Amino acid sequence: MEPFEFVSPSSIDEAVKILASNGDKVRIMAGGTDMLVQMRAGRRTAPLVVDVKGIPELNNVSYDASKGLTLGAAVPCYKIYQDKSLAATYPGLIDSASLIGGIQIQGRASIGGNICNAAPSGDSIPVVIALGGVCNIAGPNGTRQLPVEEFCTAPGRNALENGELLVSVFIPAPQAKSGATYQRFIPRNEMDIAVVGVGTSVVLDASGQNFVSARIALASVGPTPIFAKAAGDSLAGKAVSEEAIQQASELAMSAATPITDMRGTIRQRTHLVGVFTRRTLNNAIDRARGG
Amino acid sequence: MADVTQVKTTINGEEVNLLCEPRQSLLEVLRDVLGMTGTKEGCNDGNCGACTVILDGRIVDSCLVLGVEAEGKNITTIEGMASPEGLHPLQQSFLENASLQCGICTPGFLLASKSLLDQEPDADEGRIRHWLAGNLCRCTGYDKIVRAVLQVSKAK
Numbered sequence: 001m002e003p004f005e006f007v008s009p010s011s012i013d014e015a016v017k018i019l020a021s022n023g024d025k026v027r028i029m030a031g032g033t034d035m036l037v038q039m040r041a042g043r044r045t046a047p048l049v050v051d052v053k054g055i056p057e058l059n060n061v062s063y064d065a066s067k068g069l070t071l072g073a074a075v076p077c078y079k080i081y082q083d084k085s086l087a088a089t090y091p092g093l094i095d096s097a098s099l100i101g102g103i104q105i106q107g108r109a110s111i112g113g114n115i116c117n118a119a120p121s122g123d124s125i126p127v128v129i130a131l132g133g134v135c136n137i138a139g140p141n142g143t144r145q146l147p148v149e150e151f152c153t154a155p156g157r158n159a160l161e162n163g164e165l166l167v168s169v170f171i172p173a174p175q176a177k178s179g180a181t182y183q184r185f186i187p188r189n190e191m192d193i194a195v196v197g198v199g200t201s202v203v204l205d206a207s208g209q210n211f212v213s214a215r216i217a218l219a220s221v222g223p224t225p226i227f228a229k230a231a232g233d234s235l236a237g238k239a240v241s242e243e244a245i246q247q248a249s250e251l252a253m254s255a256a257t258p259i260t261d262m263r264g265t266i267r268q269r270t271h272l273v274g275v276f277t278r279r280t281l282n283n284a285i286d287r288a289r290g291g
Numbered sequence: 292m293a294d295v296t297q298v299k300t301t302i303n304g305e306e307v308n309l310l311c312e313p314r315q316s317l318l319e320v321l322r323d324v325l326g327m328t329g330t331k332e333g334c335n336d337g338n339c340g341a342c343t344v345i346l347d348g349r350i351v352d353s354c355l356v357l358g359v360e361a362e363g364k365n366i367t368t369i370e371g372m373a374s375p376e377g378l379h380p381l382q383q384s385f386l387e388n389a390s391l392q393c394g395i396c397t398p399g400f401l402l403a404s405k406s407l408l409d410q411e412p413d414a415d416e417g418r419i420r421h422w423l424a425g426n427l428c429r430c431t432g433y434d435k436i437v438r439a440v441l442q443v444s445k446a447k
Binding site for chain 1: 294337340
């Protein structure tokens with residue numbers, strides 16, 4: 001790796017000052033599992049690396065049943081899936097946290113880092129979008145909030161302005177009769193990058209037979225993770241049925257804009273969006289009925 | 292060249308003071324600064340697990356940790372696995388089951404297996420295979436490794 005200076009601020013204010021005064025000469029590091037690979041390969045260079053793992057707010061996990069979950073941006077995946085109450089409350093989030101990389105990667109990689117890395121294939125991003133996640137951002141002008149679906153702007157690029165950092169992701173408390181799921185297609189069982197990933201969440205009515213609302217988001221089928229709004233909205237108010245799920249999956253397919261690359265073709269990926277939209281919807285419905 | 296930084300850490304129970312550059316990975320620090328060559332470099336990008344060490348109780352790929360991040364941390368490497376009394380039961384089991392050929396992946400597999408059984412002494416085959424998915428071996432076909440870990444596990 002090219003030489004760089006390393007600083008480890010212990011507060012948001014300190015981090016923002018460092019970031020604001022160094023402009024594009026600085027890279028933020030949380031778990032480092034993407035960032036250090038990119039630095040070593042020369043895809044990213046920075047004379048200054050800011051390790052944000054020493055900032056308390058970025059390590060904070062707090063859940064309030066009336067509001068929701070505030071997940072510090074540097075909290076590693078294993079802390080999420082080892083937390084039994086989180087696992088019970090947000091099984092869809094656990095789907096993602098427990099399949100990113102292997103155990104070694106999960107010891108370091110964070111959901112916040114996955115979102116900031118803004119890979120089209122980021123495995124945690126679709127389900128966080130589906131769950132209505134919001135980015136809490138701190139910067140020189142104070143704090144601001146941005147829905148997760150607006151945060152990734154291009155491959156490897158995000159909406160953070162000069163001097164800003166992602167502090168946490170807020171995920172609203174799940175409503176009654178709701179469920180969420182993330183699944184991906186990979187040729188292996190573990191340790192792979194999604195050919196297609198789909199995250200869905202559904203809210204059913206008290207009978208469990210009708211959709212109140214649904215949100216669907218896709219990975220690896222466009223330059224950024226895609227919020228397939230029309231697909232989810234098409235389910236609102238409808239009875240749970242194969243036809244409704246089929247129609248939503250077709251809308252999700254039309255929201256996808258995949259490319260052909262070494263992991264899959266446009267045709268295969270479009271087909272898989274349909275398959276995995278149906279599968280994740282059915283799984284989310286099962287979870288909603290069970291909980 | 293960036294300035295070297297002083298790092299105070301604990302490796303295999305011993306306090307270590309070292310100097311490294313921020314750009315050096317923990318893997319490079321272990322091998323090149325401290326001469327602890329038991330930790331192996333495989334892919335150097337977090338895919339193969341050959342450089343696995345235990346950092347504050349969790350396995351990590353030491354190629355994806357900076358040496359400066361070791362400040363104040365507790366690290367276990369393969370050099371800390373056997374005791375003066377003899378090999379760790381997993382090391383013994385790897386020998387008995389012929390779970391290694393070229394040996395490059397072995398330190399990583401041993402530390403990953405140790406961390407699993409330390410937390411879940413009765414891990415079954417499925418759990419072992421899942422836990423070891425971040426470690427690659429091009430020689431054994433994995434089965435002998437899994438059998439060796441299963442022999443030490445209390446799952447029967």
